[in-house]
Amino acid sequence: MRGCSRQRLIWQKGYCEDRLPLAQFSLTRCRGQDGGTRVECRRVVAMAERRGPCGIGGFGPAGSTGGARAGSSLATGAELEARARSFGGPANSRWLRLGAMEELDGEPTVTLIPGVNSSKKQMCFDWGPGEMLVCETSFNKKEKSETVPGCPFIYIIRKDVDVYSQILRKLFNESHGIFVGLQRIEEELTGKSRKAQLVRVSKNYRSVIRACMEEMHQVAIAAKDPACSCQFSSQVSILSAMELIWNLCEILFIEVAPAGPLLLHLLDWVRLHVCEVDNLLADVLGSENPRKHESFWKLPGTTQTLTELELKWQHWHEECERHLQDGTFASSPHLESLCKIMLGDEAALLEQKELLNNWYHFLVTRLLYSHPTVKPIDLHFYAQSSLDLFLGGESSPEPLDNILMAAFEFDIHQVIKECSIALSNWWFVAHLTDLLDHCKLLQSHNLYFGSNMREFLLLEYASGLFAHHSLWQLGVDYFDYCPELGRVSLELHIERIPLSTEQKALKVLRICEQRQMTEQVRSICKILAMKAVRNNRLGSALSWSIRAKDAAFATLVSDRFLRDYCERGCFSDLDLIDNLGPAMMLSDRLTFLGKYREFHRLYGEKRFVDAASLLLSLMTSQIAPRSFWMTLLTDALPLLEQKQVIFSAEQTYELMRCLEDLTSGRPVHGEPDAQRLQDDDIETTKVEMLRLALARNLARAIIKEGSLEGS
């Protein structure tokens, strides 16, 4: 059974292309071979299996191989079908409905928190970016604690469960590409080419669902634990239902098949979802040459018109009826029943109800034999009566039935609404709605909210992706294509992405920068700068604050650099400071840091004159903080003591002025303590040494300059 249904899941990519003209069998043929009825009948069954919906399968003579096999094949079909139906089971009335759409009369979803006693206690909570914290508390008794032992746990609550499924992740990943492609479809494309493109997009989405379903199915089979297997199987049934709905929407809303082809599409739809070709039957068919009969039932658009087809069909139908009236098959009740079915006799069809897995299977079978040229507009009538007849008052319609019925009624709004209620994730409704919006259906159907529904659903879906540690990257593109609130939603979400590694931070930054989200860029860089400072990684802190264009923080980090230099006598992160470039202008302190380092470089390269004038200019231009002047003046000492004169007389005067500025401006200290006295002592010595060096240099400079002038 498993293998069988497994095979059923295989996506037959070419299922549209290799379609054969349906119902190639004819009574003419059966009648023409008197005596061979039994064999023929089996062939009819076989062909019906191959071409038509399986609704007619299995009514062949009991015990005939074909019939038996067809029956067994249907049983497995039924198994899958049963699963698809479990999608619409009663449990679904309690499905996730967070943020479900308007006018939902259903109850909100209830999530049970284990151990919390809601009748005695309350819950405190907090929102996180993708999760919620909940724990038991008692708000009204604020003072002394209670005697009843409380729930000792804190719970982390998540919203979209499907986001965390490994297999569904593929669905999200691959459909993302299709979605982005769809947004880029040329608006100018009109008519046929546009429609063809949209149908292709729809099929692509479905094939992704199929692939995902197949993988889920394999996992279900491979699962050793029966509970696990059951879990995955349920997921398969959900995916199967999604694909079923999507396919119907594709036929009705996107393909917009007219009368005639409409039934063909519906046949394919039922065939794909309810049963597939049994191997043996395929062999039987293979021995025939189906093409022999092709010309009997050509489709409109090829050689005959719809009217011609209707006429011929009418003729065939009448002939059938005559045979029944004449009692041609009176000797064989099976054949008679077969004939009745071919006439579209509802009662005869319903007798085979156990072979018709569901009402829409019944619907398509019924249409095939009684109204092959059904018009789209009349579909809902047949659909409703098929549903009523099939359920026969024994059971009430389930969510899946309602969704399909809404589709047959061409009520797109209702389809989306019902799906939003029934499905546990936003993937399906968001993508389907977006596609229908691209088909211009949401407007033409005159929904009062227009494309807002599309955006509403896309925002929900994208927000769900942002709860996941890697899928959030897909969410970015969805936000991008939401013109109203996408940008601001992205801003609020992206700044919450944990910047756990540099790589991740750069990824987030790139996304923000591409979108000119300056505030987010600034904030992220600032966070990283702060993190780096806290960890004493000054270089990293500096480059992040430059990137954040945060002058205050750049000043702070520059000060740290200078302090480090004063303490250790050397700079760290030379590469960075040497290559600041225009970034140096961000803050005065950073400029000073860069220039000060440049002074050291010049000095190291023995370019003393350049070094000296740079040093002086740092003070005279007020770039250097006053607190640093003494260090700078001390740095001047070795230059003053060089053999050749470096500071000119004028420069020496400037240096002297700086020194006097600094020493005269000193605040008068209060009670001097021992430490300060000692510090002052060192300071005084330093100042005296400087004064001496300056005076000596001035003398040398005057002499030198005088002699130069004189020469």
Next chain:
Amino acid sequence: MFVAHSIAADHKDLIHDVSFDFHGRRMATCSSDQSVKVWDKSESGDWHCTASWKTHSGSVWRVTWAHPEFGQVLASCSFDRTAAVWEEIVGESNDKLRGQSHWVKRTTLVDSRTSVTDVKFAPKHMGLMLATCSADGIVRIYEAPDVMNLSQWSLQHEISCKLSCSCISWNPSSISMESLEAWEREKRCSSRAHSPMIAVGSDDSSPNAMAKVQIFEYNENTRKYAKAETLMTVTDPVHDISFAPNLGRSFHILAIATKDVRIFTLKPVRKELSSSGGPTKFEIHIVAQFDNHNSQVWRVSWNITGTVLASSGDDGCVRLWKANYMDNWKCTGILKGNGSPVNGSSQQGNSNPSLGSNIPNLQNSLNGSSVGRKHS
């Protein structure tokens, strides 16, 4: 929704507050046992308590994180009449080896003479500021002018509310008239002009019923907070108050926890209509009012985009409220205790990152019941 993890809190008394940090990678809890605990999420998704220390000499009501632009900073407030600011120290000590972090008290704010009932950091664009409110009816606003020196906090403002205060909320993005007009031009509020605004709620239950919600706005000219509005219709004790993050709207949304959940919109009235220089006036509308909690509502809080409101009440449930695209507010989810006691064994939730960990969740999504792993 479903329970993804459960974490044994290990507080010796009632927990009063839980708080996620900005990125949702850390959380803090506070309790009547006078302590605060900090929890960190590891790369594998497990939560570990990395610090637990005595913070106050009374019940700790609230704990809250500063924006990470200011480093790793927490504030707490307590029945002991103080609020405190804590900073995590990056050390190379043994603590780190044991997976523990070290938090030091940077300041104690002792201005209140009564229990400090709430503490909230201001929106980050205002710098490192925080507001406290207390039972003596005063809202105090403090600022740390040097973000690298958290031991220096200056009391900037004292706002007298004349009623015992229970809760405060900063407006996350105040929109001035200028930016409102820009918003109308651009349909998006990217440039946020800032006129700091704070809403205060009172749980004063004295019989002379007065309006329990006041909104104060900072005036650039007087450099003081002045009352902008009083919500006259809210006369029952208010337990919590929360401005919604601004999702590019031209108005503010304020949620209030009182005897029911209420959601107000505040639309700034154009300046030329109000007297210039004075506080902004608002058109105030109540857009939703729900009594589903049956009795008192204790907490209200918005998700990060301000699209879902959560409220907690005397019915023991957390309820989620969401507006659809037609702006109709509906209850969309309920978190409810299942009432059965938990077996004591300590456990760390289903953090198994393999496929298997998803299984119960899939089942939940199918059945609609969202109970996570059984506690056994």
